[in-house]
Amino acid sequence: MSEEKPPSTTFFNRLADKFFPKTLKPREQLMQALKQAEENLVIDPYSRTVIEGAMQVESLRVRDVMVPRSKMIMINSEASTKELLEVMVSSYHSRFPIHNIEQDSILGIVLAKDLLAHFSQDNKDEFNYKEYLREAFSVPESKPLGVLLREFQQKKSHMAVVLDEYGEIAGLVTLEDVIEQIVGEIEDEHDKEEENIIDYGDGRYLLQASTTLVEFNEYFESNISNKDYDTVAGLVIAGFSFLPEQMSAIDLHGFNFKVLKTDTRRLYLLEVKRISKDINSTSEGVDS
Numbered sequence: 001m002s003e004e005k006p007p008s009t010t011f012f013n014r015l016a017d018k019f020f021p022k023t024l025k026p027r028e029q030l031m032q033a034l035k036q037a038e039e040n041l042v043i044d045p046y047s048r049t050v051i052e053g054a055m056q057v058e059s060l061r062v063r064d065v066m067v068p069r070s071k072m073i074m075i076n077s078e079a080s081t082k083e084l085l086e087v088m089v090s091s092y093h094s095r096f097p098i099h100n101i102e103q104d105s106i107l108g109i110v111l112a113k114d115l116l117a118h119f120s121q122d123n124k125d126e127f128n129y130k131e132y133l134r135e136a137f138s139v140p141e142s143k144p145l146g147v148l149l150r151e152f153q154q155k156k157s158h159m160a161v162v163l164d165e166y167g168e169i170a171g172l173v174t175l176e177d178v179i180e181q182i183v184g185e186i187e188d189e190h191d192k193e194e195e196n197i198i199d200y201g202d203g204r205y206l207l208q209a210s211t212t213l214v215e216f217n218e219y220f221e222s223n224i225s226n227k228d229y230d231t232v233a234g235l236v237i238a239g240f241s242f243l244p245e246q247m248s249a250i251d252l253h254g255f256n257f258k259v260l261k262t263d264t265r266r267l268y269l270l271e272v273k274r275i276s277k278d279i280n281s282t283s284e285g286v287d288s
Helices: 009-019 027-039 045-057 081-091 112-120 145-155 175-183 213-220 232-240
Strands: 095-099 106-111 138-140 159-163 169-174 197-199 204-208 249-252 255-262 267-274 285-287
Touching: 027 045, 045 145, 045 175, 045 255, 081 095, 081 112, 095 159, 106 112, 145 159, 145 175, 169 175, 197 213, 213 232, 232 249, 232 255, 232 267
Parallel strands: 138 159
Antiparallel strands: 095 106, 159 169, 197 204, 204 267, 249 255, 249 285, 255 267
């Protein structure tokens, strides 16, 4: 009776190479694989968008999605209970940074539910925010979003104060801001209509790619023709002559447009910088 020979090492090597490749596929191949998976009904379009969003998060920085300081809703450390309540009710937010009198430092975070708990106890005394103050988690504006997401999980935190290179308050970023880059916009019944253009105050603007050229021209006092396309997304795609990848940049009509969020179908979010007063100039360059 002959003994059965064990499988050769070559067989195991071929098997390992097939299921556990030693080198990762290039990004383009992975995106193509996702497209084929959707076409073959292995995944649905939403799942594909989420996977692509998760991949793009690693390329974004906090500065790309933060709420700039000019748009932050903060509460003065000297505010009365009535003033606290007015701010909380009018904003519909659940977390509020408390700043010092000089407005150059965040003392901590107060939750709306803390004020609610104060009133639920039929307490007629002034609300002492110091009893409820939570530590303010701060991050540099250059931090990658993927790293921030993991820190949010580790610290069980939902909000972080963003600091610039000088340690000054640059803005605010929330867990929801990061997750929206993966799954898309998350809206509730209190969300107000989102602004299409947000001024970061340092020469950079955050722009919804679906912004019409009419609105863009009004905001920047430019005169870009909308004869061939209605939106900024159309302008940028025409400039590239194809759908650009994330972090690709192009100079058009005196502006620099950088792609912050996209998928294989459309553009979502752009960063805009004015580079010239010559708003009628043609494409000056592409960077990808």
